[in-house]
Amino acid sequence: MAQPTRPYYSSKGVSAVYYDLLTAADKKLLGDLEVYAGLANGPSQILELGAGTGRIAVDLAQRGHSVLGLDIAPAMLDQAEAKRKALDPKTAARLRFKLGDMASLALGETFDLVLCTYFTLAHVPAGAAWKNTFKGVAKHLRPGGLAAFHLPVEERMRESPPPSDKPVFMHPLDGGGAVALYILEHSFNPKLGRMDLVMDFVTRPASGAVAVHSHERLTYYLADPVPFADAAGLEVAMAPIDVGGVGAIHVFRKP
Structure with a gap:
């Protein structure tokens, strides 16, 4: 019987189970935590899209930021929530995880910094989903706030x-x-x-x-993020930041 091919991060697959092992072994991610932390100006309200098992959200909460991590995969969020519960009470209180779709954001709150980490945006076709994601990000950013998108290089x-x-x-x-x-x-x-x-x-x-x-x-999926940012009313804040030679973090600002 042929082996079925499941979507990555599906509840019946194992990619979510071994996600932390894979990312810990991936030297090409080294430095991304410092980049994201450096984008925050003092204690900040941060939204992370594609929070996964909480690798980045937990780190930011431990640095004193308040973080909401959003992901569409329950198998990933279950692990993130287990990590949150294992934190000290003060850090855990600064951290929330929520099931949701980044292309249809309606959270009813705004943030100083929005992060779309580790190729999250690249998981969806560079058309309506990218347009809606950028539009939602702009809506949830406070004036002067930054949005960062980590994308692969061609x-x-x-x-x-x-x-x-x-x-x-x-x-x-x-x-x-x-x-x-x-x-x-x-x-x-x-x-x-x-x-x-x-x-x-x-x-x-x-x-x-x-x-x-x-x-x-x-x-x-790969595309130039700048036109999508422009359409959402965001402006380029700085040159793309290289991460391990395999991806770059594109940073935009809400005027």
Whole structure:
């Protein structure tokens, strides 16, 4: 029977389960926490879109900011909420997580800083979803507030991955066994600015039982964010900030 291919971060997949292991091992993310913290001017009210398991939101709350983390994947938010509950009471009180869609923001509050982190915007096609996201971000920003969008660079989206029998990630699991990640398929459509990866998460139990496979599809879309920002009434605040050579953080300001 053919292995089904699920969307990345789906509740039946395992990409959400191993997300923290993957990001901790990804040296190309080094420095992004400092970039986001540097955009905040004193203790700030911050909205993070695509908060995932809370890696960035927790860090910002620990720095003294009040943070609302929004994500569309319940499997990710469950982990984020578990982290929040494990924090000291004062830090936990500055942190909230909410299930929601960044393309239809209606939170009834405004923020000093809005972050769209780790390629979150790239998960959706660069059309109406991007337009609506920028419009919603502008609506939820206070005058003078900043919005930052972390997007992949085209050169890396074009790159071919290692052979499908070579893992791009492998990590031991508590209690024995290991998880490995293989890239089975890769394609890039320059006209659509679309990259597709089919990944195989392979979990090998310590017991020697048969390995469990989870095939999951990750899709990224790329476009110039400036026209979308312009249409939403946001202006470029600074030059894009490189992160690990694979992405850049684009920062805009609400006049």
